[in-house]
Structures are given as C-alpha cells and as structure tokens.
Amino acid sequence: MDSYEKQLETSWQINSKAWAESIRQEKIKSRITVTNPAILKTILSRNPQTVLDIGCGEGWLARELSQHGIAVTGIDGSESLIEEAKKLGGGTYHWLNYNQFAECPEKIGTEFDLVVLNFSLLSEDIQPVLQACRKVTNEQGVVVIQTLHPSTIIQSQNERYENGWRIEDFHGMGDGYKANMPWYFRTLSTWITDIHQAGLQLVDCDEPIEPLNGKPLSLILIATPK
Template sequence: MSDALHIRLCQSWDANADAWTRVVRDGAIPSRRAGTDAAVVEATLKGLPPGGRVLDVGCGEGWLSRALAALGATVHGVDGSAGLIESAREGGGSFDVVSYGAAEADPARLGGPYDAAVFNFALLDESVAGTLRAAASRLDAGGRVIVQTVHPIAVDPPYADGWRQESFASMAEGFEPMPWYFRTLGSWVRALGTAGLGLTEVVEPTDPDTGHPLSLILVAEPR
C-alpha cells in the first residue's frame, strides 16, 4: 500500500505543477503570507556566510531559491517534477530535475558542496531518512539541514504517523488530491537520527493574529 501511495505522491506534483505555480505566485496561501515563507528564509540564512551555498531540495517552482539568492546566497534547487523545474527556470536561477530516489542512489547529483540544505514542506513521503542523508552528505563541515514541515498540533487526530490526504479544498480549482505522510515530533527526531543528523534547534512560527502555530522548523547538523 505504501508503495502505491509513494507513486501517487510523486505523480501528484507533476499533475498539480501548473496549479501550484499559480497559487504560489499569486500569494494565495494564507499561512505563507502569515509567516512560513519569512520563517524558512530566516532559518536558512541564520549562520550562513556571505554568499553561502544553499541546496533547496524539493524546490517546486523556485520561490525560496529566488528569495535566498536575492539576499545574497548562492542557491541550487532540485525537484523530481519536471513541470515544476520548468516553472522554476522561467524565473531564472540554477535548477535541475533530480528525484529523491535518484539523489539517494547518487548523492553527487545534488551538486555541492553546500553550507546548508533546506527542505520547505518537501518531505511528505513515509521514508525520508535516505533523502536527508543524501543532502547532508553534500554539506561542507559545519553545514546545516533545515526542514520546515506541518506543525503536529495543527493536524486533526489521531496523533500518530500515517498517510493522510490533502484535498486542496481551500485552493483554487485545478488541483488533484495528494497523499502525504504525517509524522509526530518524535518521529521527526528519529528520522533525523537515522539520517546521521543531530537536532540543534526547533523553531515554531506562529500566526501574528491568532497565535496558533503555522509550522515546525527543525535545524540539524551531521553528527
């Protein structure tokens, strides 16, 4: 069952590439406006040297790569969706089609070395340790891995690892439903450990109006 859901997850990004590009560029996602975009940019730039090298894994249509580059970073984005990479390249920058499976099999395909690797809502599969390990292997000494993901308390019960479905009901038309894998905070810490990473910082951006958590940001370093 999990293999079938993995395949559907991968296929959904190609199917939704145009719709996703549109809502991102239209600023149509409230949580991003409220703070998740700014939070991941800040977390990635923290401690980055001038002109620091960043790997944007699961870069989508490239907004984060462009935002970091505009602030002085040297950024390379990769994504398994050819449609999303095509959209990313339209805005300029360095982007390649590299699936997570290909990166795990040959981490050199990710390029590098880098000072940081960032996953912005880009680890949605049941198995993530291999992808984290591949990205971490491309870091220079002192490099960091930054993961922004769904905050566990912002999701309906049960509080347990498992597959869920994103219907995109709050979005504009044009989306196909997408399976994604929810994991608890403890599960995230274990995944980082399995990948050879040690957690160094936890950031919990909150909505300035409601005070509710918008996301969870985990910062880790190779052990």
C-alpha cells in the same frame, strides 16, 4: 514504490500548473503571513553562501535567497515545475526525484553551506534523503526542515496523534487542482528519531505562530552532521 508514494509523485505532475499559480498569485495565506518569512529568517540567520533547495518547486525560495547574494541549487521531481523555475531564474535547477538524489547526491554538487527542505518531506521513508543531505553539506553545514507543526493536525482535523498517511485536497489554496495528494504525517518524536537515524544531530528548532489564534503553524528543525 507503494501506492501512496506513487500517488504522491503523480499528484505533483498533475497539479504543477495549479501550484505554480497558487505561489505566483499568493493564494496560500499561511505561507505569506507566517511560513515564508519564517524559513527565510532561519536560512538568512545562518549566513550561507551556497544553498541546496530540495523539492524547490517553481523556485520561489531560490529567487528570494538570490536577492541576498546566495547561490542556490534546486531539485524537484516535477519536470514542469523545474521548467517553470528555470524560466523565472534565481538559481540552478535540476529535474531529479528524491530516489535519484539519494542514489547519487554528489551529482548536483557538494560542500553546501545549507540544505533546505521546505514542506517537501512528504514520504513515509525519509531516511535516504536525509542521509544524502548529510553527504552534500560541508563540515559546518546545516540541514533545515520546515514542516506542518505536528499539533496542527489535531487542532484542525480532530485526528489521532499518530504516524500515518493523510490526504491533502488543496482546499483554499487556489483553483485548478485535479488530484489529491497523499502525505505522511509523523509525530514530533518520529521527526527526532528519523533525523538521528540519518546521521544528523538536531541542534535547534522553531515553532512559527499563527498570529491570530496564537497556535503553532509550522515546525522548523535544524540539524547538523554528526
């Protein structure tokens, strides 16, 4: 594991309590106004009965989906976030990092109607996870990814539009964050290539808009097994 990947994993262990508080107290405005409703709308439009939430955190999405009668299984590499999710309910949760999931995806179930990765694909090498997603969906299943819109990094940070590691300092997301989080930025063409090379076929996408400035805030990609 390289240094950025290790820092990424460690940051979620250090910041788990702060993150849970940010979600519980609705500190992240963009999630409340745009991205949470967008991912819920996308998932519910597919009418799944079973959902696998990869990188489920403290389980907010599982709890929302459970109110619609959907059975949700969640995995996350942060033990403390999984413990929080178990306390709050809404699904079946497993403490499992992405490498463990990729090595044996069937251990947490198969034949899911939908697999969702909601702002949770943060590593440079996402091929193993996407390939594992393909293995646990049923024949009509879909994989739904929500990520930061690739254009946002140019709009807000004046950075070059190219693949590479960036640093999240959690500014404006609440208090208590003690470690910055490395995350890997990829261009739109790289997202498409990664999805294709993982044995998935991109079938639809959406670009939720920030209502005040009219600019795309996130990118939702929907793929099916080839």
